[in-house]
Amino acid sequence: MMTLPKFQFLAPETLKEAVELLDKHSDEAKVIAGGTDLLVSMKQKLFTPNYLIGLDKLKELKSTEFSDSEGLKLGAAVTIAEITSNKKIQEKFPVLALAAGKVATVTLRNKGTIGGNVLLDTRCYYYNQSFFWRKSLGYCMKKDGTICHVAPGSSSCRAIISTDIVPALITLNATVTFLSNSGERTIPLDEFYNEDGMEWRRIQPNEILVSVNIPNSPKGFKATYHKLRRRETIDYPMLGVAVSYVENANGEMENPRIVMTAIQSSPMEVPEASKLLEGKKPTQELIAQASELAYKIAKPLDLTNAPPLYRKKMVRVFVKRALEELAGF
Numbered sequence: 001m002m003t004l005p006k007f008q009f010l011a012p013e014t015l016k017e018a019v020e021l022l023d024k025h026s027d028e029a030k031v032i033a034g035g036t037d038l039l040v041s042m043k044q045k046l047f048t049p050n051y052l053i054g055l056d057k058l059k060e061l062k063s064t065e066f067s068d069s070e071g072l073k074l075g076a077a078v079t080i081a082e083i084t085s086n087k088k089i090q091e092k093f094p095v096l097a098l099a100a101g102k103v104a105t106v107t108l109r110n111k112g113t114i115g116g117n118v119l120l121d122t123r124c125y126y127y128n129q130s131f132f133w134r135k136s137l138g139y140c141m142k143k144d145g146t147i148c149h150v151a152p153g154s155s156s157c158r159a160i161i162s163t164d165i166v167p168a169l170i171t172l173n174a175t176v177t178f179l180s181n182s183g184e185r186t187i188p189l190d191e192f193y194n195e196d197g198m199e200w201r202r203i204q205p206n207e208i209l210v211s212v213n214i215p216n217s218p219k220g221f222k223a224t225y226h227k228l229r230r231r232e233t234i235d236y237p238m239l240g241v242a243v244s245y246v247e248n249a250n251g252e253m254e255n256p257r258i259v260m261t262a263i264q265s266s267p268m269e270v271p272e273a274s275k276l277l278e279g280k281k282p283t284q285e286l287i288a289q290a291s292e293l294a295y296k297i298a299k300p301l302d303l304t305n306a307p308p309l310y311r312k313k314m315v316r317v318f319v320k321r322a323l324e325e326l327a328g329f
């Protein structure tokens with residue numbers, strides 16, 4: 001049986017108190033929201049914090065605020081279940097509700113939060129294992145060891161970003177707001193990640209994610225999310241593709257975006273495909289060309305339970321399907 005390491009649970013009553021606690025203990029503490037990812041990792045001894053700082057009592061982080069000028073401000077501790085079932089989110093940001101509905105299972109969505117999803121650890125077949133399993137293999141660079149079993153010649157970790165919601169949020173131009181003792185900062189979500197499996201997020205140890213902010217979508221905005229997984233439930237993505245564009249009055253595509261998850265350590269965009277599609281009406285030929293461009297740049301490695309070549313081939317299939325769905329083909 002895998003047991004949790006010992007820790008002290010701190011339950012701040014206010015955001016101010018939470019920030020102070022995190023500042024005081026940042027080297028030895030982790031913030032816990034739903035705990036659906038963190039607690040599993042702690043049982044696997046990937047993290048052994050002395051303190052867990054719970055967000056459950058912080059009402060400020062659980063609010064869902066809509067405004068005509070600002071769009072949607074989602075508190076970081078809003079659950080994924082709330083996002084999937086909120087009628088206004090379904091109506092105004094359907095791609096967000098769609099991607100959220102593909103996360104894990106109902107029970108995990110009931111506890112898991114949007115903040116935890118944005119900050120989700122990168123995953124790898126050789127890392128998300130029990131302590132015993134990892135020890136028998138000599139550990140790896142991301143935790144306790146020095147080598148990479150996936151790319152032995154690599155000097156950096158290639159563990160993959162595995163969140164379903166982030167690609168959809170990027171198509172929606174979301175920003176994220178953090179709070180620490182030094183104040184508040186907001187950055188675009190598409191600038192938040194690094195291409196490094198160990199340092200994939202631009203967050204300081206004393207920062208709390210307080211909100212995910214989504215501007216109102218322009219008229220004609222269309223987006224969808226397609227997910228590849230073994231079973232239609234519980235499984236993390238082996239590939240996720242969010243696609244969006246604004247359809248103008250002439251039926252042409254403006255600001256087309258393709259954002260993929262589970263390919264590399266950060267969300268992967270396909271700028272060449274965006275350039276190709278910009279200002280044109282969708283056709284089967286154009287879609288095939290854009291899908292081919294995505295296929296070419298995607299280079300998944302062997303770190304999920306599906307062969308990398310299969311995942312690469314599915315990039316072409318999924319980008320094509322997603323674009324065809326938006327075009328109504």
Ligand SMILES: Cc1cc2nc3c(=O)[nH]c(=O)nc-3n(C[C@H](O)[C@H](O)[C@H](O)COP(=O)(O)OP(=O)(O)OC[C@H]3O[C@@H](n4cnc5c(N)ncnc54)[C@H](O)[C@@H]3O)c2cc1C
Pocket residue numbers: 030031032033034035036037038039040055076077080102103104105108111112113114115116117118119120121162163164165207208209210234235236237
């Ligand atoms: C079996 C299983 C299947 C899963 N399948 C999927 C899937 O298909 N798709 C998917 O996207 N995810 C999946 N997950 C992962 C997880 O359930 C979700 O990503 C969920 O949204 C994580 O949210 P949480 O609140 O539980 O995060 P937690 O586990 O509480 O936290 C995750 C990380 O974020 C940090 N954190 C959380 N909130 C804050 C905050 N406000 N400020 C600072 N740091 C914070 C924590 O310190 C931790 O590092 C799965 C998990 C399991 C166990």
Ligand code: SF4
Pocket residue numbers: 123124125126127140141142143147148149150151156157158159197303
């Ligand atoms: S990619 Fe390499 S270093 Fe990173 S978690 Fe996997 S085996 Fe470890």
